[in-house]
Amino acid sequence: MSPTASPGRGPKVRTAVLAATIDELSERGYAAFTIDNAAQRAGVHKTTVYRRWPDRETLIAEALTDSLTTEIPIPDTGSVDEDLRALARSLVAWANSASGRAVLAVMVSTAAGLPAPPLSARHVFRDRIRKTLPVVTRAITRxxxxEGTDPAEMVKALVAPIYFRVLITGEPVGDSTADAAAAVALTAARARLFTTS
Structure with a gap:
């Protein structure tokens, strides 16, 4: 390590740049987002950003992943009812936060006639669904x-009512929305609506 290098600098820079990216998306939107503005907001030179993220799509995708991972943890309470409710409540809290609104604005930019978000942004959401699947597989094991419940279909049924209200109808969402979504998904699963056999 060079004498001027700081052991904590790398992680601190990453955290600052990803937070700045979310803030920029929240304030300016996807179409107006630039690496220069994110770097300035993070207090680093743009070449520092380009060394780690070669283009804005890569930076945005990592910022989205970081936001979802940090703010929507995967619960493991030992009860599917509790897990689904906790997951839905985390999603609602995130959707109501500045970072959640920024991320969701990126995903609907095409509908507003703005440039389409990169495919990597959609992969972030697919990856998050994949990481949530153990909630369902553990419930099957217990x-x-x-048996035979399709975990991905059950998770999609859980999150769909929340995203519908946030993105389509613009209705407010809260804990009651989350609890209802969890109850509907669990009832449907127990009625074997998501079974593959």
Whole structure:
């Protein structure tokens, strides 16, 4: 390590740049987002950003992933009912936060006639669904929902009502929205609506 290098500098710079990216998306939107503005907001030179993220799409995708991972943890309470409710409540809290609104604005930019978000942004959401699947597979193992339940379909059923209200109808969402979404997904799973056999 060079005498001028700081052991904590790398992680601190990453955190600052990703936070600045979310703030820029929140304030300016996807179409107006630039690496220069994100770098300035983070207090670093743009070449520092380009060394780690070669283009804005890569930077945005990592910022989205970081936001989702940090603010929507994967619960493991030992009860599918509790897990689904906790997951839905985290999603609602995130959707109501500045970072959540920024991320969701990126995803609907095409609908507003703005440039389409990169495919990597959509992969972030697919990856998040994939990481949530153990909530369902653990519930199957515990016998709380039927064997053969498709975990991805159940998770999509959980999050769909929340995204519908946030993105389509513009209705406010809160804990009651989350609890209802969790109850509907669990009821549907127990009715074998997501079974593959």
């Amino acid at each position: 016998g709380e929902i039927p």
